Amino acid sequence: MTFFRPAAGAAAAVLACAAALAGCSAGSTAAPVATGSERGVTVALTTGPASLDFTTTTGTAVSDAMIGTVYETLVSVDPDGEIEPLLATDWEVSPDGLTYTFNLREGVEFSTGEPFDAHSAKFSLDRVSSPAWTNGLKARLDPVDEVVAVDDHTLELRLDRPSNGLLRDLAGVVGAMMTPGGVDELATDPVGTGPYEAGRFLPGQSLELRARGDYWGDQPANEAVVLRYFPEATSAVNALAAGDVDAVWRLPAPSLLEGLPRDGGWQVDVGTSEGEFLLGMNNKKAPFDDLAVRRAVLTAVDHEAIRETVYEGLGVLTGGTPVPPTDPWFDPTPRYPFDPARARAILSEAGYATDGSDPRLKVTMTVPARPYTMNASELLYSQLTDVGFDLDLELVEFPLWIDDVIGRHDFEMTLVAHEEPRDIPQLFGDPDYYLGVDSPAIRGQLARAQAAPPQDAADEMARAVDIIMAEARADTMLNVPTIVASRPGLRGVEPTDIAEGLPLASLSLEEGKQ
Secondary structure: OEEEOOOOOOOOOOOOOHHHHHOOOOOOOOOOOOOOOOOEEEEEEOOOOOOOOOOOOOOHHHHHHHEOOOEOOOEEEOOOOOEEEOOEEEEEEOOOOOEEEEEEOOOOEOOOOOEOOHHHHHHHHHHHOOOOOOOHHHHHHOOEEEEEEEEOOEEEEEEOOOOOOHHHHHOOHHHOOOOHHHOOOOOOOOOOOOOEEEEEEEOOOEEEEEEOOOOOOOOOOOOEEEEEEOOOHHHHHHHHHOOOOOEEOOOOOHHHHHHOOOOOOOEEEEEOEOOEEEEEEOOOOOOOOOHHHHHHHHHHOOHHHHHHHHHOOOOEOOOOOOOOOOOOOOOOOOOOOOOHHHHHHHHHHOOOOOOOOOHHHEEEEEEEOOHHHHHHHHHHHHHHHHOOOEEEEEEEOHHHHHHHHHHOOOOOEEEEEEOOOOOHHHHHHOOOOOOOOOOHHHHHHHHHHHHOOHHHHHHHHHHHHHHHHHOOOEEEEEEOOEEEEEOOOEEOOOOOEOOOOOOOOOOEEOOOOO
8 A cells, every 4th residue: 555645735637638538430440359259349347356246246347247248137227217127028016015016028048048937036036135145235125025926927026115216126136037057156157048148257357248149139239248357447548549449438537538549539438327426434433423524524525626637527516415317316406515614614613623733633545546536535635634634645456445445444534436326225324334324314214215105205315315415424526427438430339327237238340340
């Protein structure tokens, strides 16, 4: 790990990439993808899974690769956030919200040839609540009391309490349909009903997905996709420039586009996401166990400056709330408008000195080594020291950051972009999660939002967000943009990123561009 301490008032320098964003046209001589298929596509990512088994592995890297490709779910989420049929053709919810009845698609088979039916669906959902599932996301199905295969193509979920988030949760990993014969080798040889089969997997390096010729639905636009994992974004961009990959997905900072040759005619697609760029505080450690200190932090941070510095104006300002613009309870009104004088006053009124001399305001910000976090941390250093904090910046490699911050909760302040969809209950409703938010008021309101009649759910969720913000539990500086840089001729890129799984089946290369 490395400690670094910028000069007071210094902000991270970011190279302008407006020309790269604007100059999107054809004209590349990138090499074909080495997938064994002339219609293959290679996609670069900066976070790779150590295993393909999301039932025992946390993080979005596994679900990115598996959901919608190898595994399918009863329902899916479209780019507008609407719930759509997938393996279920339709469904009905009882008036009391306690029974969900799904009519399942007929003629669907797993890649092994085994039939998908209500019995395999029951097996899949029952397994989530079993000891075999250790991923904490299993809690999403806690409201489900019983799963019943009514007949071969009718599935019934009986709940012990209403859950407005159930359908959305069923579109993710907890809703992945598996077969009993395919769960012994989930880490390396997953079996699903999706349009792809998993091929060669090198943990942390690459994963090949091969299109299934016997897939029940529309065939993918490509015959294979290779996901290549790079330790950092610069090397991924260099691979795109060299023609070794066709796209870099979720580019963490627009400034990295400067690594592409100016005359390459690169395509850049920008969409929204469910990711929040979070300034996290350990609510269980001083000084952030003090509400006044947390409120001072939120008042001291200039979100617009962060957006301009890190994302060059891309992304959506959320008013400090952890709500993406695609959610019906989104309200971008700033909850803590940027006001350094007010931040100093909050600290003074709480008995803190604001000249940088108060030992209680000496804080270490533990920053994962990512371009966006490093750029933001230097600007935050300037803003927080300006109001009285004595801040040290600690730079750590990402695996160590995961272990220290997420695993052991050994931090005071941190920065990261959370990519999991609709993760407010986990971030702010779980006292054992890394933020350490132990608030009966928040948990109670989140429970009310889940159990409310559907027509009232958005208002109840908005009230939960109001409590989170009143308690100043964390600062969401912006909704993270999804930036996809690709070679000319790559078609079918959908940058909107609000569901689990990457939209890979639509990708194809123009004739003559392969």
